[in-house]
Amino acid sequence: MFGKRPTGGGDTTPRQKPAAPSAAVPKAAAPVAAPKAAIPTAPPPAPNLSPAPEKKAVPPPIAIESRSDQYYEVKTTIFNALIDTIDLAQLAQLDAESAREEIRDIVNEIIAIKNVTMSIAEQEQLLQDICNDVLGYGPLEPLLARDDIADIMVNGAERVFIEVGGKVQLTNVRFRDNAQLMNICQRIVSQIGRRVDESSPICDARLPDGSRVNVIAPPLAIDGPTLTIRKFKKDKLKMADLVRFGSISPEGATVLNVIGNCRCNVLISGGTGSGKTTLLNTMTAFIDIDERIITCEDAAELQLQQPHVVRLETRPPNLEGTGEITMRDLVKNCLRMRPERIIVGEVRGPEAFDLLQAMNTGHDGSMGTLHANSPREALQRVESMITMGGYNLPSKTIREMVTGAIDVIVQAARLRDGSRRITHITEVIGLEGDVVITQDLFLYEITGEDESGRVRGRHVSTGISRPAFWDRARYFNRERELLEALEAAAAK
Numbered sequence: 001m002f003g004k005r006p007t008g009g010g011d012t013t014p015r016q017k018p019a020a021p022s023a024a025v026p027k028a029a030a031p032v033a034a035p036k037a038a039i040p041t042a043p044p045p046a047p048n049l050s051p052a053p054e055k056k057a058v059p060p061p062i063a064i065e066s067r068s069d070q071y072y073e074v075k076t077t078i079f080n081a082l083i084d085t086i087d088l089a090q091l092a093q094l095d096a097e098s099a100r101e102e103i104r105d106i107v108n109e110i111i112a113i114k115n116v117t118m119s120i121a122e123q124e125q126l127l128q129d130i131c132n133d134v135l136g137y138g139p140l141e142p143l144l145a146r147d148d149i150a151d152i153m154v155n156g157a158e159r160v161f162i163e164v165g166g167k168v169q170l171t172n173v174r175f176r177d178n179a180q181l182m183n184i185c186q187r188i189v190s191q192i193g194r195r196v197d198e199s200s201p202i203c204d205a206r207l208p209d210g211s212r213v214n215v216i217a218p219p220l221a222i223d224g225p226t227l228t229i230r231k232f233k234k235d236k237l238k239m240a241d242l243v244r245f246g247s248i249s250p251e252g253a254t255v256l257n258v259i260g261n262c263r264c265n266v267l268i269s270g271g272t273g274s275g276k277t278t279l280l281n282t283m284t285a286f287i288d289i290d291e292r293i294i295t296c297e298d299a300a301e302l303q304l305q306q307p308h309v310v311r312l313e314t315r316p317p318n319l320e321g322t323g324e325i326t327m328r329d330l331v332k333n334c335l336r337m338r339p340e341r342i343i344v345g346e347v348r349g350p351e352a353f354d355l356l357q358a359m360n361t362g363h364d365g366s367m368g369t370l371h372a373n374s375p376r377e378a379l380q381r382v383e384s385m386i387t388m389g390g391y392n393l394p395s396k397t398i399r400e401m402v403t404g405a406i407d408v409i410v411q412a413a414r415l416r417d418g419s420r421r422i423t424h425i426t427e428v429i430g431l432e433g434d435v436v437i438t439q440d441l442f443l444y445e446i447t448g449e450d451e452s453g454r455v456r457g458r459h460v461s462t463g464i465s466r467p468a469f470w471d472r473a474r475y476f477n478r479e480r481e482l483l484e485a486l487e488a489a490a491a492k
C-alpha cells in the first residue's frame with residue numbers, strides 16, 4: 001500500500017488538502033522559528049549615537065591539565081634523552097603493557113642520571129605523558145578520554161579548542177611543536193593505511209573508538225597542522241534525552257516516533273554540528289526490529305540497535321588516486337541488496353538522485369541528512385544536487401521526484417547559546433504548478449533570552465491535526481497516538 005507513491009494522478013488515497021500551505025521552493029525563505037519582523041511604516045529611526053557595545057573579552061584558556069612551563073621543559077629534556085636511548089622500531093613490536101614498562105625503566109634511569117628532583121606523583125604524571133607521546137596521541141589523550149567533549153579542534157601546536165555543552169572553548173593543552181602534532185596526525189591516519197604530508201595534505205580518518213577525524217596539513221593550513229575530531233559518543237543520545245534537553249517537546253517526540261515507525265521518507269536538515277547525525281540515530285530507534293536496514297556513511301557514526309543491519313562505508317582514493325568508492329556507488333549497490341530501508345549518513349552529491357529513486361520505488365522509510373538551514377533550503381539543495389550531478393532533467397520533473405519521494409523534513413539547529421533544537425517538523429505535501437507545497441507541523445519559537453544568555457523558546461504546534469501521512473499512520477495502527485500528540489500540542 002505504501003510502496004510506490006506516484007507524484008500526481010495515480011494516488012488512490014487523495015492527500016488531505018493542506019490546512020496551511022506554508023512554504024514553496026522558489027519563493028524567498030521567511031524566518032519561521034523567529035518571531036516575524038514588523039514591516040517598517042514609520043520613517044527610519046535616527047542614528048544611534050550611543051557608544052558601540054564593548055567587544056567581548058577573550059576568555060582565558062580552560063585548564064585541562066595543570067602543568068607548569070618548567071614541567072614542559074623537564075619533559076622535553078627527558079623525552080629527547082629517551083628518544084636517543086630507545087629503539088622505536090623495537091618498541092613497536094611490544095604490546096602496550098610491556099612497552100610502557102620499558103619506557104618506565106628508561107625514564108627512571110634518565111631522571112636519576114640527570115638528577116631531576118621530582119615528587120613520586122610528578123614522576124607518574126611525567127611517565128604517563130611520555131607514554132602518551134610515544135605510544136598514543138600525546139596531549140590529546142586527556143581530551144579523548146573525556147566523554148563530555150563533542151569536538152576537539154587543534155589549530156597548530158599552540159591552540160587546542162574543545163566543544164563542551166555546546167560551547168567552544170580554548171584549552172591550555174598544547175603540543176611540543178608542529179612536528180609533534182604532525183607526528184600524531186600521521187599516527188592517526190596511518191592506522192587506516194593513509195598518509196598525510198605535503199604531497200597529500202588533506203586526509204579523513206577514524207580513531208579506533210569510531211571518532212571522526214580530519215587533518216589538513218601545511219602548506220594548505222597556513223598556521224600549522226589542523227586536526228578536527230568529532231568525538232564518538234559511546235552512549236548516543238536517545239529521544240528521551242532530546243526531550244529532557246528541550247531539543248523537542250514530548251508531543252513532537254511522539255510525532256517523530258510515528259514518522260520513523262510508519263515508514264515515512266525523512267530528510268534531516270541542519271547546519272554543521274547541529275545534531276543531524278544524532279537525530280538520525282534517534283529516529284532509527286523507531287524502526288521495527290524485523291526490517292532489513294542498510295546504512296551508507298562516509299565514516300560509520302550511526303549505531304542502530306536492530307539485529308538486521310548492513311553497514312557500508314565509502315572509501316577515499318588510495319595514494320595513486322584510484323579505488324575510490326563514492327556514496328553514490330554505495331547507494332546504487334544498496335538497491336541490489338534487498339533493502340527495506342536505506343539510511344544515508346549524509347547526502348551531499350549526486351547520490352541524492354539514487355536515494356530519491358529508491359524512496360520512490362518501494363524503499364520507503366528511507367532516511368538521510370543534509371546540510372541546509374531550513375526545510376525549504378533543504379528541498380532546494382536536493383534539487384541542485386541532482387542538477388549538479390549532470391542529470392539533464394527539467395526542473396519540474398526533479399521537483400515531482402522530490403515531492404513524490406520525501407514525506408517529512410526535520411530541521412535541526414544549533415542556536416547561538418550552543419543549545420541544539422529541532423526547529424521544524426515539516427511535511428512535503430506536493431506540487432502546485434511549479435511550486436513545492438510544504439506544511440509545518442511543529443516549529444520552535446524563540447521568545448527571548450534569560451540572564452545567563454540562554455535562548456528561551458518553545459515548540460509550538462501549527463494546529464494541524466491531520467497530517468498528510470495520516471493514512472500511513474492508520475495503516476500502521478498509530479493514528480490514535482498521532483492524533484493525541486497533535487491535539488495535546490495544539491492545546492498548549
Ligand SMILES: Nc1ncnc2c1ncn2[C@@H]1O[C@H](COP(=O)(O)OP(=O)(O)OP(=O)(O)O)[C@@H](O)[C@H]1O
Binds near residue numbers: 230274421
Ligand atoms: N539535542 C542535542 N542536545 C545536546 N547535544 C547534542 C544534541 N544533538 C547532538 N548533540 C551533540 O552535538 C554534537 C554534534 O552532533 P552531530 O554529530 O549529530 O551533528 P551533525 O549535525 O551530524 O554534525 P556534522 O555536520 O559535523 O555531521 C555531538 O557531540 C552530539 O552528541
Ligand SMILES: [Mg+2]
Binds near residue numbers: 276278
Ligand atoms: Mg553528521
